[in-house]
Amino acid sequence: MVTIKQVSERAGVSSATVSRVINNADSVKENTRKLVMDAMADLGYRHNVLAASLASNKTNTVGYVVPELHGSFFGSMMAGSEQVLRKANKHMFVATGHSDESTEKKEIEALLSRRCDALILHVEAVSDDYLINLARQDVPLVVVNRYIEEIGEHCISLDNIRGGYLATRHLIELGHTSIAYVAGAMFKADSVNRLEGHKQALAEAGLQYNESLTVEGNFQAKSGEDAIRELARRDCYYTAVACANDEMACGAINALATMGRSVPRDVSVIGYDNIDFASYLTPGLTTINYPVRDIGTMAARWILNHAYGDHKMTMSHVLEPHLVVRGTTKRN
Known part of the structure; x- marks a missing residue:
């Protein structure tokens, strides 16, 4: 198995620089990044995510539950989240709850069992009490398109x-x-x-x-x-x-x-x-x-703030709707 040390020797850089490239750190110069990426390709290096997660206690994965994959609404919301998370070198595991209480709970537990670092939840059937109890456990979670007063700081919603x-x-x-x-x-x-x-x-x-x-x-x-x-x-x-x-x-x-x-x-x-x-x-x-894409963006920023300590991410908890006038309404 190819090691980081072998990659660093091939690229002529330190092992720490190789690690920064793997973690997509902004501090690495582009020419250095290319040297490392070329060395990894030449040697057939594959980053061992499992080993890294055992060492850091982080899997860099975020579980995402939505009611369904049909239509543009949820696609747009997840796209907003994915863009932010990808830039931070995090990955999404997506599950569907189908607006059914038992299915939503099953998918949440499945994501937790896969050691997701955090959860983004667009769930409709589980009770407020269930989400309140879940939020008080160790896994950071944010609830989208739903406001629960007791855990308002965990909610991203529209008025x-x-x-x-x-x-x-x-x-x-x-x-x-x-x-x-x-x-x-x-x-x-x-x-x-x-x-x-x-x-x-x-x-x-x-x-x-x-x-x-x-x-x-x-x-x-x-x-x-x-x-x-x-x-x-x-x-x-x-x-x-x-x-x-x-x-x-x-x-x-x-x-x-x-x-x-x-x-x-x-x-x-x-x-x-x-x-x-x-x-x-x-x-x-x-x-x-x-602003469904914006809600997805805000949810991902919440996760980066609370699960990964990136407190530079600005966000809002309640977004405002506005009227868009086109051609299907007229004066009576």
């Missing part, structure tokens, strides 16, 4: 009440007073908070919340289509639809089109998240910007 409020206020400012609402799955905190923001905007405008105008979806496009059909079965009158995410908004627009109702001529539609394809629709989707 979803504010976001829901901004969406409905925009419709009201355009003169809409009969506004349907397509909610996400109501066991999820972000769904509850976005609906609460919707209600606050109605109340502020002196409009009564009408439960019959609200349909629960599941954040998938098909549930947006189904919600519009359900509103038709209820024979509800509305001139605008606020949706708890962009995918459901797209489904709603498709269902309205099949019913012969044009967006925004007949019905205004607003989404939530501002995912990548929202601006490519015709017309472009009016939505609430969710």
